[in-house]
Each structure stands twice: as C-alpha cells, then as structure tokens.
Amino acid sequence: MKQLVVILASFLIASGLQVINTIIIERSMGIEAVGQYGVFLSTIMMLAVVFQFGLRDFATLHYVNNSSSSKNISALLRAAVFVCTSMCVILAAFQKQGDLSLGAFQFLLENFLSISLSVLVLVLSNFLSGVAIANRDFLSLGYFRDYGRHLATFFLIMLFFLVPSLKEYFYLGWGLIFLFLSLTFSYRYSSVLKEAFMGPGRFVAAFKKSVAFYVNDLILNVIALGDVILLAFFLGAEDLGIYFICSRIAVLMNVFLTLVSSHNSPALAKLIVNGEHSVSIEIMSLTSKMLSFISVPLVFLVIVFSADLLLFWDVDERYGLVLEILFLGRFFNVLTGNVGKYLIYSEKRRIEVLNNTISFTLMILLIAGLVPWYGIIGAAVANSLGLIVLNIVKYVEFKTFFSSGYIGITQIYYTVLLAFSYCLFKLVGDSLNPVVLSLVFLVFYLGLTVSIAKRDIINYLNLINAHKKTVLVE
Incomplete structure (x- = not known):
C-alpha cells in the first residue's frame, strides 16, 4: 500500500506541476x-x-530478470549519447546557414546546445526510469519519469520572477536546471x-533485441x-x-492508469515471462475495474466544471467542449488498461508495433482532415477518436491471442x-447548481459502486503482493 501512495504522490505532483506551470506562464507571458x-x-x-533506442523497457526486463550481462544495455546507452552529441553538431551546422527557418521549431537552431543537453538528460532519465521500475524504486521513478521536467520548468519560472531579464535565456536555463536536478536524483x-x-557490447x-521496444515506444510517444x-x-x-492547456488538464486521466501500471509492471512481467497468463489476466481485469471506478467521477466532474476550469487561464468557456472530448477519449483508454504493455511482455511485440503504426497514421489523417476545418475541436476529436480505435483493436487482439478477455459486467456497469x-x-445541468449536482452524483455513484x-x-493488492519482486538495488 505504501508503494501505491508513493506512486500516486509522484503522479499528482507531475500533474499539478503541469497545470500550475501553464497557469503561471499564461499569466506572466501570455497564452502564446x-x-x-x-x-x-x-x-x-x-x-x-x-535517441534512446528502446532503453527504458529493455532496461526494465533486463534488471527485473537480474541478467548478469550488461553488454546490450551498454551498447544502446553509448549509442544514445553519441546520437545526442551528433545532433548538437548537426544543429550547429544548420544554425550557421543563417537564412534557414523552421517556423515554430526555430528554437532548435537558435538554442542547439541547450536543446541537445536537455535531450541527453532526458535519455538518461528514461533509462534510469526503466531501472527504477525493475527495482520497485518508486521514489526515484517519480522524478525520472513523471515530474522531473515539470519541476525544472517550475523552478525556472520562479527564477524569472526574481530576475525577469532571464526570460531571454529560457532554453539554456531549463537545460541547466534539469541537469542539476537529474544529477541529484540519479546519485544513488x-x-x-x-x-x-x-560495459562491452556492439x-x-x-539493437536487434531492443528494436521492438524501440519502435513501440517511439510510436506510443508519437501518439502521445x-x-x-x-x-x-x-x-x-x-x-x-489553448489546446496544450486542455491536453495538460486531460493528462489527469492518465494519473491512475500509470499509477497502477507502474505498481503491477514487475509482477506482470514476471508472470507473463513464466507463462502464467491466467493470473496475469486476472490482474489486468482487476486493474481495469479499479481504474473504471475511479475514472467515472473524474470525467463527470470535468464535464460539469470544464468552463470554470478554463477560467484559470482566461480561456473562453466555449472551449470546455475540447476538455470534454479529450476526457471521454482517455476514459476509453483507461477502460482497456495497459493492454499494449501486456502484448509486448508476451512476445507479441510486432503486433503492438503494427497497432501503434496504424494508430499514428490514423491520427495524422484525422488531424490533417479535421483541424483545417474545425480547429481546436477537430484536434480534440482526432486525438480521442485515435485512442478509441487503437484500444478497440488491441482488446480484440488480446481476446484472440489469449482466448480470454478482462472487460466484463463491472466495467460496463460503471x-x-x-x-x-x-x-x-x-x-x-443548466438549471441546477453545479456543486449541488456534483454532490448528488457522488452520493448516488458511490452508493451504487463502493462495495x-x-x-x-x-x-488486486492480495494478488500483487503474492507475486511481488524483491528489490535489486538498495
């Protein structure tokens, strides 16, 4: 239970910092x-x-199995550092051209050294997050994976209030602060x-062993x-x-999914590798039920207060529809749970790569088709529809491969x-006070579902504790 509290705290810190950072940036520097x-x-x-070549997931499986050889990890890590260094050189060469313009991405050329440093530190953080998951070190995982980059932004913004002239050095300041924080948290x-x-390694x-992790992780992040x-x-x-603000609020829906996934990943990896699918599917089922129970009131409250939430950023209330669409799409994502990770751990990596490739292609087509006509609303629809289609496909595949499903009457009931x-x-809704309406809903909902x-x-806790991995790093 203590581990769940630690994971939940790190995700709440990450989500809270994302929201707070966007509020402060909007108030001090504008919505642009x-x-x-x-x-x-x-x-x-x-x-x-x-640039990380699948290091994170590869490191998790490597250290959770306590592999004695680190040559594959070594080769991937060195390659990642080399590519980040090469990126710095290439951007510097393009920056000297002078007349080259990248539009919204011009900061890559103008701040090539700071950007390269930031990317390198993120690569190392991703690797260490995989190690932390394997070791069930959720305190370190919280920083490496969840809130480290947002904490750097928060400290930088606070520094701007003390020395306003430093706003001109945003990218350099962010990179240096993130580097200092990462060195501190990675000391152990x-x-x-x-x-x-x-270590040795070619x-x-x-890369032949990590390529499936790499491609899947790449496409998942492209989708995200x-x-x-x-x-x-x-x-x-x-x-x-405005869209970025709405998407950061919608990230709240991922808090509990990532929370529970982080908690059960070591046990799932162990069970799946050992072929104990009946137990692992039961964990997936209980996870889906818990996440559905928690997510329903969250979605409802956001729907009720969407317009009021956006007032923190001085955003017009008509964009509340964007929030509703994004949250409904993420609810479906939570309902199916971390099915993609299950496919990866069970050697169905190529299937998962194909799934995410199709989803990415669909997202591009939807954005290109909807955004020019419907703007931000079209972007929200494209995001949510892509998530829904992707998870339907994955769940059908899961039932086909393992002859069993994990979404049942409980999730449907919620x-x-x-x-x-x-x-x-x-x-x-327009005729009732939103606070009263929310309280009535919560009493009604909890009365029907809490037992x-x-x-x-x-x-769930009993099942996870029965298959808990021991800590590898003290």
Missing part, C-alpha cells in the same frame, strides 16, 4: 508562450525517445549508470506527443496554447452510470 512551451517540451521529449544509481555505460546486436507537434503546423500560437449521468447533465470497488481493490 504556453503554446511555444508546449511545442518545446513535446519536441525534446520526442527527440529523447527517438551512479554505479549502475557507470557499469552500463562502460550496437547492432543489441505528436498532436501538439503536428498542430504547430496548423494552428497559431494562441490556439496551440460506463453505463457515466453515460446516464452525462445525458442527465446535458438535459438539466464492488472495495472488493476489487483488496483482491
């Missing part, structure tokens, strides 16, 4: 700055995934990092981050800022309650 920050953060995170893993970097042989990056070509800075409450709100949820949570 929020859009520019969104493009910057999404771009460096995407570049870090491109310095020996692991040194051993991994200095890149080609290592690609909307902001692609929208930079279609929307102005103001509209992009979904029906959400649909009924949503329709009722749309019919009578079921309590049973599922107890069964």
